[in-house]
Every structure is written in structure tokens, then in C-alpha cells.
Amino acid sequence: MKIRVGVLGARGRMGSESVQALSNAQDMECVAALDLGDDLSLLLEKKVDVVVDFTTPDSVMENLKFVISNNIHAVVGTTGIDKTQLKEVEELASAHKSVGVLIAPNFGLGAVLAMRFAKLAAPHFESAEIIELHHPAKVDAPSGTAMATAEIIAQARKTAGLGPIPDGTTKEIAGSRGASVEGIHIHALRLRGLVAHQEIIFGDQGETLTIRHDSIDRSGFMPGVLLGIRKVASHPGLTVGLDKYLFLD
Amino acid sequence: MKIRVGVLGARGRMGSESVQALSNAQDMECVAALDLGDDLSLLLEKKVDVVVDFTTPDSVMENLKFVISNNIHAVVGTTGIDKTQLKEVEELASAHKSVGVLIAPNFGLGAVLAMRFAKLAAPHFESAEIIELHHPAKVDAPSGTAMATAEIIAQARKTAGLGPIPDGTTKEIAGSRGASVEGIHIHALRLRGLVAHQEIIFGDQGETLTIRHDSIDRSGFMPGVLLGIRKVASHPGLTVGLDKYLFLD
Amino acid sequence: MKIRVGVLGARGRMGSESVQALSNAQDMECVAALDLGDDLSLLLEKKVDVVVDFTTPDSVMENLKFVISNNIHAVVGTTGIDKTQLKEVEELASAHKSVGVLIAPNFGLGAVLAMRFAKLAAPHFESAEIIELHHPAKVDAPSGTAMATAEIIAQARKTAGLGPIPDGTTKEIAGSRGASVEGIHIHALRLRGLVAHQEIIFGDQGETLTIRHDSIDRSGFMPGVLLGIRKVASHPGLTVGLDKYLFLD
Amino acid sequence: MKIRVGVLGARGRMGSESVQALSNAQDMECVAALDLGDDLSLLLEKKVDVVVDFTTPDSVMENLKFVISNNIHAVVGTTGIDKTQLKEVEELASAHKSVGVLIAPNFGLGAVLAMRFAKLAAPHFESAEIIELHHPAKVDAPSGTAMATAEIIAQARKTAGLGPIPDGTTKEIAGSRGASVEGIHIHALRLRGLVAHQEIIFGDQGETLTIRHDSIDRSGFMPGVLLGIRKVASHPGLTVGLDKYLFLD
Numbered sequence: 001m002k003i004r005v006g007v008l009g010a011r012g013r014m015g016s017e018s019v020q021a022l023s024n025a026q027d028m029e030c031v032a033a034l035d036l037g038d039d040l041s042l043l044l045e046k047k048v049d050v051v052v053d054f055t056t057p058d059s060v061m062e063n064l065k066f067v068i069s070n071n072i073h074a075v076v077g078t079t080g081i082d083k084t085q086l087k088e089v090e091e092l093a094s095a096h097k098s099v100g101v102l103i104a105p106n107f108g109l110g111a112v113l114a115m116r117f118a119k120l121a122a123p124h125f126e127s128a129e130i131i132e133l134h135h136p137a138k139v140d141a142p143s144g145t146a147m148a149t150a151e152i153i154a155q156a157r158k159t160a161g162l163g164p165i166p167d168g169t170t171k172e173i174a175g176s177r178g179a180s181v182e183g184i185h186i187h188a189l190r191l192r193g194l195v196a197h198q199e200i201i202f203g204d205q206g207e208t209l210t211i212r213h214d215s216i217d218r219s220g221f222m223p224g225v226l227l228g229i230r231k232v233a234s235h236p237g238l239t240v241g242l243d244k245y246l247f248l249d
Numbered sequence: 250m251k252i253r254v255g256v257l258g259a260r261g262r263m264g265s266e267s268v269q270a271l272s273n274a275q276d277m278e279c280v281a282a283l284d285l286g287d288d289l290s291l292l293l294e295k296k297v298d299v300v301v302d303f304t305t306p307d308s309v310m311e312n313l314k315f316v317i318s319n320n321i322h323a324v325v326g327t328t329g330i331d332k333t334q335l336k337e338v339e340e341l342a343s344a345h346k347s348v349g350v351l352i353a354p355n356f357g358l359g360a361v362l363a364m365r366f367a368k369l370a371a372p373h374f375e376s377a378e379i380i381e382l383h384h385p386a387k388v389d390a391p392s393g394t395a396m397a398t399a400e401i402i403a404q405a406r407k408t409a410g411l412g413p414i415p416d417g418t419t420k421e422i423a424g425s426r427g428a429s430v431e432g433i434h435i436h437a438l439r440l441r442g443l444v445a446h447q448e449i450i451f452g453d454q455g456e457t458l459t460i461r462h463d464s465i466d467r468s469g470f471m472p473g474v475l476l477g478i479r480k481v482a483s484h485p486g487l488t489v490g491l492d493k494y495l496f497l498d
Numbered sequence: 499m500k501i502r503v504g505v506l507g508a509r510g511r512m513g514s515e516s517v518q519a520l521s522n523a524q525d526m527e528c529v530a531a532l533d534l535g536d537d538l539s540l541l542l543e544k545k546v547d548v549v550v551d552f553t554t555p556d557s558v559m560e561n562l563k564f565v566i567s568n569n570i571h572a573v574v575g576t577t578g579i580d581k582t583q584l585k586e587v588e589e590l591a592s593a594h595k596s597v598g599v600l601i602a603p604n605f606g607l608g609a610v611l612a613m614r615f616a617k618l619a620a621p622h623f624e625s626a627e628i629i630e631l632h633h634p635a636k637v638d639a640p641s642g643t644a645m646a647t648a649e650i651i652a653q654a655r656k657t658a659g660l661g662p663i664p665d666g667t668t669k670e671i672a673g674s675r676g677a678s679v680e681g682i683h684i685h686a687l688r689l690r691g692l693v694a695h696q697e698i699i700f701g702d703q704g705e706t707l708t709i710r711h712d713s714i715d716r717s718g719f720m721p722g723v724l725l726g727i728r729k730v731a732s733h734p735g736l737t738v739g740l741d742k743y744l745f746l747d
Numbered sequence: 748m749k750i751r752v753g754v755l756g757a758r759g760r761m762g763s764e765s766v767q768a769l770s771n772a773q774d775m776e777c778v779a780a781l782d783l784g785d786d787l788s789l790l791l792e793k794k795v796d797v798v799v800d801f802t803t804p805d806s807v808m809e810n811l812k813f814v815i816s817n818n819i820h821a822v823v824g825t826t827g828i829d830k831t832q833l834k835e836v837e838e839l840a841s842a843h844k845s846v847g848v849l850i851a852p853n854f855g856l857g858a859v860l861a862m863r864f865a866k867l868a869a870p871h872f873e874s875a876e877i878i879e880l881h882h883p884a885k886v887d888a889p890s891g892t893a894m895a896t897a898e899i900i901a902q903a904r905k906t907a908g909l910g911p912i913p914d915g916t917t918k919e920i921a922g923s924r925g926a927s928v929e930g931i932h933i934h935a936l937r938l939r940g941l942v943a944h945q946e947i948i949f950g951d952q953g954e955t956l957t958i959r960h961d962s963i964d965r966s967g968f969m970p971g972v973l974l975g976i977r978k979v980a981s982h983p984g985l986t987v988g989l990d991k992y993l994f995l996d
Binding site: 711 | 872
């Protein structure tokens with residue numbers, strides 16, 4: 001039997017991608033595609049099992065209250081949910097013990113895997129640096145993903161008892177060694193023709209290990225969304241981050 | 250207290266690298282460096298805790314009998330040990346329950362990690378291929394590591410229920426699509442100036458994930474050897490493959 | 499004064515991209531956008547300086563006859579023009595000495611430059627191999643660009659008096675060393691999520707030089723088309739290949 | 748007939764590499780290997796055609812005076828020669844019109860070619876950035892080669908009339924966008940296990956072009972030294988930079 005999915009924010013960029021992706025999936029179907037102003041009770045009429053929410057920070061909490069209290073699972077990609085709201089969702093979920101809620105800031109499986117690999121590799125290499133490459137319209141540098149990756153590497157090094165990364169630089173033109181985030185150097189490139197790319201390089205005596213992730217299309221997030229839909233029912237309570245569904249710790 | 254290490258095959262390439270690496274390590278010391286014809290009883294005199302064996306298939310079994318029966322742990326990098334011999338080592342070890350024996354075909358942490366990452370990524374991508382690049386004196390193509398990696402990917406895909414990798418090729422010059430090992434395509438390049446390199450590429454709608462390992466020096470194996478020495482005492486019995494010390498499953 | 503451009507095949511994929519690109523260019527304007535069935539005399543009415551032709555092998559010769567005999571320059575991206583037809587165009591052009599005709603199989607400046615660099619690098623390296631990576635819907639392997647690049651490298655090596663590329667392979671799984679085109683090995687990868695990519699690797703004692711070209715969008719051809727439009731008037735007669743406009747030999 | 752070569756500084760690192768490389772070359776032979784304190788008149792006795800100088804800024808001028816005035820060609824890799832000295836060499840050479848002198852700061856053919864390719868590609872791409880990666884013992888960042896490459900790109904862009912490179916960054920952690928050298932951003936990575944590597948990335952709408960040079964061994968300079976020896980006799984007068992022997996402009 002197919003999973004019955006409702007998409008909230010169905011006319012937005014990620015929402016419409018989700019509707020499209022659902023139409024190609026064999027084990028699930030989109031039975032309700034709602035956007036601003038549509039009545040949520042349609043989710044009950046259509047007997048929706050899982051809701052996908054790509055709306056706004058303003059709408060998402062109302063949606064989740066309705067959905068959770070009606071025992072519908074939720075996969076949430078809406079960004080901008082703060083810690084107070086997370087706590088509120090957690091309480092809602094604890095009152096409906098069978099309901100699973102996944103809130104994920106990034107549904108790109110490649111990015112999630114790359115960060116996991118970084119965590120696993122970090123304890124075994126003396127050196128680590130990050131290069132991220134994006135289109136020139138991006139306003140922030142480094143990218144949020146690069147910063148998160150640096151924090152993961154820094155934490156894994158600390159846990160493993162590694163000291164500072166060796167760096168003999170004594171004569172430097174400002175900026176050439178990148179930005180240091182918790183001791184991990186990040187280099188941000190901005191070039192026309194790129195989309196979103198990241199390279200994590202680990203080095204030790206005689207060898208290097210490089211993890212590269214290239215994302216060239218928003219459709220790259222869809223396998224992660226579908227994975228979330230498939231697994232949310234078997235993960236009751238609130239889960240933050242898609243990686244929790246992929247790895248045990 | 251430092252771990253007291255004895256190196257067998259100490260005048261060979263890997264053995265002498267090991268002696269060198271031990272002299273730089275803070276938590277262990279080389280107290281015996283033996284080669285062909287030297288008396289193994291020196292290991293007892295010197296109160297060796299762990300033996301590192303980089304000898305030959307002819308010598309290694311005699312060495313292991315002596316070492317295990319004297320309750321010395323062993324880290325073995327000697328290649329060419331067959332299944333019958335493995336079984337024999339297992340029996341020897343089972344009679345000396347506190348002794349740990351690690352037999353590892355590859356001490357390159359980068360290669361071990363790359364293979365692990367391949368296993369973790371494989372279920373999440375529709376496509377996967379392998380490129381390996383080596384110096385032109387290499388006689389076999391593809392490399393043993395590439396073949397092992399292909400088998401790991403093929404197995405992980407099977408477990409995840411993935412079908413064949415999409416390939417629309419209908420018009421091909423023979424060889425252009427590489428060698429297929431259990432359905433995974435491997436491409437072997439041979440160029441002057443290279444040493445040993447491997448790239449594993451995973452692709453799905455809108456994104457690719459690449460894991461690259463570059464090994465440019467035999468010294469790259471030493472962190473793995475030292476890791477083995479540090480961990481062998483806490484892994485009694487026979488262990489095959491350094492990855493067993495790094496990951497739980 | 500702006501160059502007045504007419505686009506033939508304006509409703510096709512490349513033609514409509516050209517119309518779009520022209521609307522963003524500062525030094526030229528699209529004054530006529532024609533497709534199948536439209537009357538070519540509009541080109542005269544609109545005082546077109548340069549025609550861009552992305553039509554079909556069936557239409558292109560009629561178009562060129564009209565255009566050349568009316569002293570309009572032509573930039574042709576239509577593929578499938580054979581040698582007999584090329585000769586015919588050459589004769590037409592020779593009768594209208596001021597008219598320039600550019601026929602280019604590839605308007606990607608990156609690809610054109612990559613091939614030029616391959617020609618320049620080839621004499622200086624003992625080894626050379628090519629990797630091309632495309633989406634899995636591609637039917638031919640290796641790609642036409644990879645084959646053309648291999649021929650350029652082989653020719654440059656021959657001119658420089660280089661012998662065969664060193665390859666110690668004696669034990670091979672069929673296909674692992676790729677396809678050999680005039681002695682240059684080509685490896686074709688097909689992965690979901692890729693578009694069109696090529697890597698040319700040169701190796702010699704102690705160093706490698708890699709030229710990589712990534713094309714992720716048809717829009718990548720437009721700078722080359724605009725370059726052709728800008729330069730065609732100053733290159734009377736028939737020119738085959740955009741590289742002739744970029745380099746002197 | 749083989750070219751008769753004398754090596755000055757034959758016991759130094761580059762000098763001894765040169766002696767070694769000469770012993771493997773078919774069209775030349777090392778007939779004199781001199782170091783500090785040896786008598787230069789041996790060069791005359793041995794009828795040396797070409798001298799290779801890898802000595803010091805203190806010795807090189809005396810060597811060149813002797814060599815040039817005795818009509819011996821010179822290939823000089825000694826670094827630290829200043830502009831006054833260059834002028835002096837030029838005058839010496841002008842008095843011995845048949846003598847060729849090549850002074851080259853970098854004999855790596857890969858690096859020389861990469862810089863040439865950068866010059867050729869720069870006019871055709873809206874964006875360009877440089878990544879250089881070295882071992883952590885390197886004291887300067889960015890590398891001299893990266894700085895020289897940035898200057899070449901900046902000059903080529905200026906000549907082509909290109910404006911500033913697009914960069915939408917408004918929110919930046921200091922250093923993340925690298926060092927700007929004449930408007931070209933350079934990113935310097937320092938990782939254990941690396942030697943000397945550089946990547947030049949050009950980007951435009953829909954495509955990127957990357958030129959990567961990996962140098963893992965001092966032996967990588969030898970093909971360039973041999974090329975210099977072969978060509979110096981046919982380039983009378985002073986030439987600065989190996990690229991002058993490879994390209995016409």
C-alpha cells in the first residue's frame with residue numbers, strides 16, 4: 001500500500017519539486033497539495049499519512065499543531081525554526097507518542113553523507129581544510145554547510161585528542177589562508193557557472209583523502225525528502241537532521 | 250608506559266619504515282628489530298608486547314606460532330596469507346585467549362576509510378563508478394583496491410534493493426565504458442608521475458558525491474600500522490582488516 | 499552601432515537560447531527570429547548583418563545560399579554538414595569575397611580552449627589519458643569531443659617525435675584500460691546527476707597537468723556564439739571551427 | 748652528436764638531479780660535474796657546449812662571465828639574480844653574439860604551461876580564482892607561482908577589456924574569500940601529505956574550465972632543464988623564462 005502524502009507549500013519552489021518527485025515515486029503518492037489559504041482539513045478527508053512542509057516560519061507552527069494532533073507524521077524542510085519553536089514541537093509530539101516529526105535543514109543526501117564522512121575521517125588525519133565553491137550571487141561566505149562541517153571536524157579532532165593543525169606560514173598576504181572556524185580553515189570561491197560545491201581535504205604523511213560534493217540542481221534534495229517520508233513513521237517523536245535516519249549515533 | 254614493539258622483517262621496505270615510524274611515536278618504542286635468520290627469543294628477552302610482521306608468506310606462520318604461544322600480540326602486514334593459514338592462525342589464537350592478532354592487507358587509513366564511505370554512500374545513489382590511477386609500471390588493471398571497492402558497492406546496493414545502474418550506451422568503442430566488476434564500472438589510468446590514487450563517484454538526480462584517495466608515499470601506511478599496534482591488545486582473537494578496529498559493524 | 503543579427507531556427511533549443519543571449523548583449527541585437535516556413539526575405543528587410551543558423555542539415559544549405567548571395571555573414575551551429583556540403587559552401591563564399599562564414603561543431607569556449615591546451619601540452623609529457631563523464635542518457639561512448647581531443651594529442655605527439663605511452667599492464671580485466679583512440683586511452687563514465695565533463699591528464703616524471711572542462715548548461719555555448727558573431731565579418735571566406743578565431747595557427 | 752654538458756653546483760640538490768637526468772638522456776651527456784672550489788677551466792678541456800648552473804647568487808655571476816666569454820651556452824636555474832645582474836648578463840651576452848643564455852626561475856614544464864593556459868583562457872571567462880595547495884612547512888602564502896599566475900590573469904583581463912569579477916558577498920568571515928592579488932582571489936591550503944599543487948578555475952555562464960598542476964617530486968623539473976639545454980644554442984642572447992622557448996609571443 002502506498003504512503004499517502006500531503007504537501008504544504010505546494011506552489012513554492014521546494015513544494016512543487018516535492019509534488020513532482022512524488023509523482024515519480026512508486027511507493028507513495030501525493031493525495032493533497034495545499035498552499036497558503038487552503039483548508040488543512042483536506043488532509044483528514046484524504047487520509048494523509050505523512051505531511052511534507054515547505055512553507056514559512058510563520059505558517060509552520062500552526063501546520064504542525066494541526067498535523068500532530070491529528071496523528072499525521074511530518075517531514076519539515078521549512079527553515080528558520082528557532083529553539084523555542086523546536087521545544088514546542090517536541091512537547092506536541094510527546095503528547096502524541098506514535099507520531100514522527102522530522103525537521104531537517106538540509107535534505108541533500110550528498111551533503112549529509114559528506115558531513116558524516118568528515119566526522120569519521122577527522123580523527124585519523126593530522127590536517128584538514130575545507131573549500132566551498134558557489135555561484136557569485138551568494139551573499140554569505142563561507143557557506144552554512146562549510147561552517148557546520150568545520151564544527152563537526154573540530155569536535156571530532158577534540159574528542160580524538162588531536163592538537164592544532166600544523167601550519168608553518170610566517171609570511172602571508174591577508175586572507176590567503178582562508179577563514180578559521182574553530183581552527184579549521186575554510187576557503188570560499190565564487191565563480192560564474194558554479195552552483196553549490198564543497199571539498200573537504202584531509203592530509204597525513206604520504207596520503208590525502210578528499211570528499212567532494214557537487215550539487216547542481218534543486219532536484220538533488222528530493223531523494224532525501226522521499227527518504228524522510230519513508231522513514232518518519234518508524235521514528236516517533238521529534239528528530240532534527242536527516243542524518244539521524246541514516247546513522248545510529 | 251610505552252608499548253614495547255618488535256619488528257620482524259625489519260630490513261625490508263615496510264619493516265624499515267615501521268622502525269622509523271616507531272622512533273617518532275610517543276606512546277610506543279621499537280625494542281627489537283629482527284630480520285631473516287635472527288633469533289625470535291630476543292622478543293622474550295626484550296619483553297615485547299606487540300610484534301609487527303612484514304616478512305614473507307614462508308616465514309609468517311612460524312613467526313605467528315612463536316609469538317602467539319608466548320602471549321605476544323601481532324600486527325601482520327605480510328601479504329599472501331591464504332585461507333588455510335588464516336584458519337590455522339584462528340585456532341592458534343583461540344588457544345591463547347588474551348592474545349590479539351590483526352592481519353591487514355592494507356594499512357592505508359585513507360583507503361580503509363574510502364572503502365567504508367563507499368559502503369555507506371552506495372545505498373543512496375542511483376549511479377556509482379570507480380576511477381583508479383597509478384604509475385605505468387603497475388602490471389595489473391584494475392587495482393586490487395578498486396576491485397574490492399566495487400564488490401563493497403555492489404553488495405551494499407544489493408542489500409538496499411537497488412537495481413542495475415542506468416546506462417544508455419548503445420554505440421561504444423570497446424573498452425570505453427571500463428571493466429564491469431559485479432556491475433560496477435572501473436576505469437584504470439596509467440600515467441608517469443602518478444603513484445596510487447582512487448576516485449569513487451556516486452551520482453543521483455542533481456548531485457554527485459566523490460571520494461578521492463591519493464597515496465604518494467609508503468610512509469602513508471604508517472599511521473595505520475601504529476593504530477593497529479595501539480588497538481591490537483584490546484581485540485583478542487583473530488581480526489582480518491584494519492576497518493574492524495575503526496568501525497563497529 | 500550594434501550588429502544586426504538574424505536567428506534561423508529561432509524556436510529550436512539552441513536558436514531560442516541565442517535569441518535570449520542576444521537580448522542581453524550590448525553590442526548586437528536580434529532583429530529577426532525566423533523558423534521553418536518563415537520567409538528569408540525578412541533578413542533583407544531588417545538589414546541583417548550576421549545570420550546565426552541552428553537549423554537542420556536539410557535546411558542549412560538553402561539558408562546559406564540565400565544569405566551568402568545577399569552578402570550577409572553567417573555563423574552556423576547546425577550539425578551534420580558533410581564534406582561535399584562544406585565544399586559547396588566554400589565555393590559560394592569564394593564568389594562573394596567579403597562574406598565570412600563560420601561553421602563550428604562546438605561553440606563551448608571551454609571545450610575549444612581545453613583542446614587547444616591539449617595540443618600545446620602533449621609534446622611535453624610522456625603520458626596522456628582522457629576521462630569524459632556524462633549523464634546516463636548519452637548513447638555514444640566515448641564522446642565526440644573526447645575522440646577529437648585524443649586525435650589532437652596523438653597528432654601533437656607524432657609531430658614532436660614521441661613514441662608510445664608507457665604501460666606496464668600485463669594482467670587486465672577487459673575494458674579496464676579504456677578505449678584506445680590512436681594510442682590515447684579514453685575512459686567514459688555515465689552517472690546520473692552529471693551533464694558533460696572532460697578531464698585530460700598529462701603525466702611525466704614527478705608532475706601531472708590536468709585540464710578539466712565542466713559544462714552544466716546549454717547557456718554555456720552562448721559566449722562562443724556571440725564571439726563568432728563579433729568576429730565573422732573580419733574573417734571572409736569559410737572558417738571551420740571556432741578555434742580559428744581564437745588562435746593564429 | 749651528443750650535446751656536451753657541464754653542471755655547476757653538481758653536488759647540490761638540483762645539480763645532482765641534473766647529473767642524474769643527463770645520464771638518462773640520449774641526445775646529451777654530462778662531461779663535467781663541478782662544485783664549489785672546482786676549476787672552471789675543466790669546462791674548456793672537456794669541450795663543454797652548454798653549462799647548467801644551479802649554484803648561488805654569489806657564484807653565478809663569476810660563472811657566467813667565464814662561460815659566456817668562452818662561447819659556452821648557459822642554462823641557469825640559480826635563483827636570486829636581481830635586475831642589475833640581469834642587465835650585466837645581457838651586456839656580456841651582447842658581446843658574444845652566438846652565445847645563448849637562459850635564466851629560468853621555474854623549470855617545471857607543467858607550471859610553465861599552466862601559466863600560459865591561464866593567459867589564453869583569461870579573456871574568455873567572467874570569473875577566475877586560484878587555489879594553491881602545499882605541505883605545511885611552507886612559510887609563505889600564497890606561493891610565488893600563484894601570485895605570478897594572478898598577475899598574468901589580471902593583465903590578460905585588462906588587455907581584453909574585462910571589468911571586475913562578479914562577487915555578491917556582503918556577509919563574510921574575514922579571510923574566507925582569500926587574498927586578492929590585482930583583483931584575482933587566491934586561496935592557500937597547507938596540508939600534511941601534499942607537496943606542491945595549483946588549481947586555476949575559470950567560470951562563465953554554464954561552464955567552468957580548470958587547470959590543475961601537481962608536482963610531487965623535484966625530478967619533475969628535469970624535463971624542463973633538458974629542454975633548455977636542447978634549445979639554448981638556437982636562442983642567442985639572454986632569455987628570461989622557459990616559456991619563451993615554448994611559445995612565440
